[in-house]
Amino acid sequence: DVKVTQSSRYLVKRTGEKVxxxxxxxxxxxxxxxxxxxxxxxxxxxxxxxxxxxxxxxDIPEGYSVSREKKERFSLILxxxxxxxxxxxxxxxxxxxxxxxxxxxxxxxLVL
Amino acid sequence: xIQVEQSPPDLILQEGANSTLRCNFSDSVNNLQxxxxxxxxxxxxxxxxxxxxxxxxxxxxxxxxxERYSLLYISSSQTTDSGVYFCAVRTGANSKLTFGKGITLSxxx
Numbered sequence: 001d002v003k004v005t006q007s008s009r010y011l012v013k014r015t016g017e018k019v020x021x022x023x024x025x026x027x028x029x030x031x032x033x034x035x036x037x038x039x040x041x042x043x044x045x046x047x048x049x050x051x052x053x054x055x056x057x058x059d060i061p062e063g064y065s066v067s068r069e070k071k072e073r074f075s076l077i078l079x080x081x082x083x084x085x086x087x088x089x090x091x092x093x094x095x096x097x098x099x100x101x102x103x104x105x106x107x108x109x110l111v112l
Numbered sequence: 113x114i115q116v117e118q119s120p121p122d123l124i125l126q127e128g129a130n131s132t133l134r135c136n137f138s139d140s141v142n143n144l145q146x147x148x149x150x151x152x153x154x155x156x157x158x159x160x161x162x163x164x165x166x167x168x169x170x171x172x173x174x175x176x177x178x179e180r181y182s183l184l185y186i187s188s189s190q191t192t193d194s195g196v197y198f199c200a201v202r203t204g205a206n207s208k209l210t211f212g213k214g215i216t217l218s219x220x221x
Contacts (some may be wrong), residue, residue, distance in 0.1 A: 042213040099143045103155035
């Protein structure tokens with residue numbers, strides 16, 4: 001079975017802090033994704049990556065950056081957390097040849 | 113960009129009832145997936161179905177690509193079916209999916 005893990009289920013940070021969210025997948029997938037989920041808005045894509053050291057902006061990249069130094073790991077970085085970044089963050093991965101996306105359990109981030 | 117609309121936004125069922133969830137999309141797609149998000153937030157892929165019909169136990173899905181809609185059928189619903197159901201589509205060559213806003217299903221015992 002595909003396994004996608006995220007470093008924290010719940011996280012509380014202060015405004016202005018630098019926040020790292022880590023995602024690891026164990027199926028050698030080429031593609032990895034970061035989404036945020038907010039009530040009434042569904043899932044919105046922040047960034048995605050097709051390969052190591054490669055990244056593409058999604059629909060809402062402002063205020064975020066990403067890092068993919070190894071194929072299995074994709075990190076989301078909030079350079080200076082703000083209260084409007086309080087949300088549920090979901091990581092996903094997929095193989096280049098198979099389209100199904102597999103999701104991690106999510107991280108609920110609260111920025112105070 | 114492509115628009116994805118799901119209906120109804122909310123659905124309440126009695127255990128054992130059947131239901132149909134709908135996903136309309138505004139452009140041609142080469143990828144369509146249905147997901148279930150459980151009350152703890154975990155998203156599970158139910159179907160990869162850019163066209164045609166598939167069945168998995170009590171769930172089945174049909175996509176009519178030429179008419180730009182997909183349907184998810186749940187038969188003999190159970191309380192464990194509760195959660196949010198998302199439709200997601202892709203156009204073009206990259207792997208980016210666009211999600212609908214979801215359908216919240218509550219199945220009551």
